[in-house]
Amino acid sequence: METDHEAVPLNLADIDASTWRELETAASSPQSAFRFLNLCSVDAEQRPQARMVVLRRADGSSRVLEFHTDTRSPKWRELSANPRVTVLGFCAQTRLQFRLRGTVELHASGSDQANAAWDKLSTWTRTTYAGGPPGDDRAFDAIDEAAPSKAVDEAKGKPHFGLLIFRARTLDWFELCRQDNRRALFTYDATGALAACRWVNP
Template structure:
């Protein structure tokens, strides 16, 4: 068991604060175990869908997480129809699992929030939104073809860029230990304030 696990807080309020510190760190550090998390939605056939996404922002005061996506992607359509989602993350170093539930707000390329997020993106990230829609069939030969100019790609990519604002209403916190695994549940009100918390059986 890691030293981080041995020294984890035992007070529920401290655990809540520590969990959000982990998320805020993950939003700015590529080395964090929570930098990449699973975003889980439900498709039109009521089948669960999960995919890895990059945590781009976290704010403990409002209990908000930020993700980016292509507005042509299946998940954008799924979330437009059903904004209820679960986000799941696990850090192997601290042996912590966060399962967060809440709702997402979708902000397309024309919105002020999406425009502001786009400006903060590095050039290489902007390039990922150009080209064909996610999930479309692609000829293998096209993978090695030269890409258009950077400016053309960025202009095209911005039109497909979408911002997801995930408002967390519940955090299921789980710590994997050699003995006596620990689990706690935290719920938040509409303002992001901690409404209730309690220990659970693992």
């Protein structure tokens, strides 16, 4: 599918700005490759753990990305113990890889932030939090053709809904380009301002 990707700029500040514009756009466009990102945490045994998540919101001025998850999931436990994460994405069309390192804040059900995010979810999305704990053995209800289908109570999901707010401290930007791969590193301060940037060997 054709999408309007900007030509990759040469100037480092422009590359930084265009990366965050791309992420902001991706948060609201299901066709964008960066709509789905790999969120990598470290578990209690110091093993890396990776999984895909949907990018729900991006803010280039504060260098923040937002994700949603179930607070009963292993990732929630891992992130509660160690909030340091890497977020990885790749777009086959532009051949760009973004590798962001930073920390996550966890906002569980009942917090203002989680409530506000929950209020904006569709009914269908809310029901995805209403099932059993993620990763537990699946308990299938006995099929009873005669019984009317049981509507899933979306409110049941709310206590399990969690919001992850990721703040990037570094961006490792990589462009795959046959003869001339390019790579640049960006560092952000605690407010999200660009503190340093440089080209590095790919």
